[in-house]
Amino acid sequence: MNKDQLEGKWKQVKGQFKQKYGELTEDDLTYSEGKFDEMVGRLQEKTGKTKAELQEEINNW
Numbered sequence: 001m002n003k004d005q006l007e008g009k010w011k012q013v014k015g016q017f018k019q020k021y022g023e024l025t026e027d028d029l030t031y032s033e034g035k036f037d038e039m040v041g042r043l044q045e046k047t048g049k050t051k052a053e054l055q056e057e058i059n060n061w
Contacts, residue, residue: 006055 014029043054 010033014033017024017029040051040054043049044051047054049057
């Protein structure tokens with residue numbers, strides 16, 4: 001999965017959250033996206049895996 005595909009999936013998820021939880025703002029979702037990026041960074045640091053390897057692992061879940 002490349003960066004464009006990952007961004008596309010994130011936009012789909014954001015849209016679904018907005019539909020289900022109308023009170024969510026773009027700021028709420030941007031914060032969540034930032035926390036996800038932080039988590040991936042910590043996983044990279046702890047496991048020594050690349051971002052691409054972690055993305056592949058997440059996609060397989």
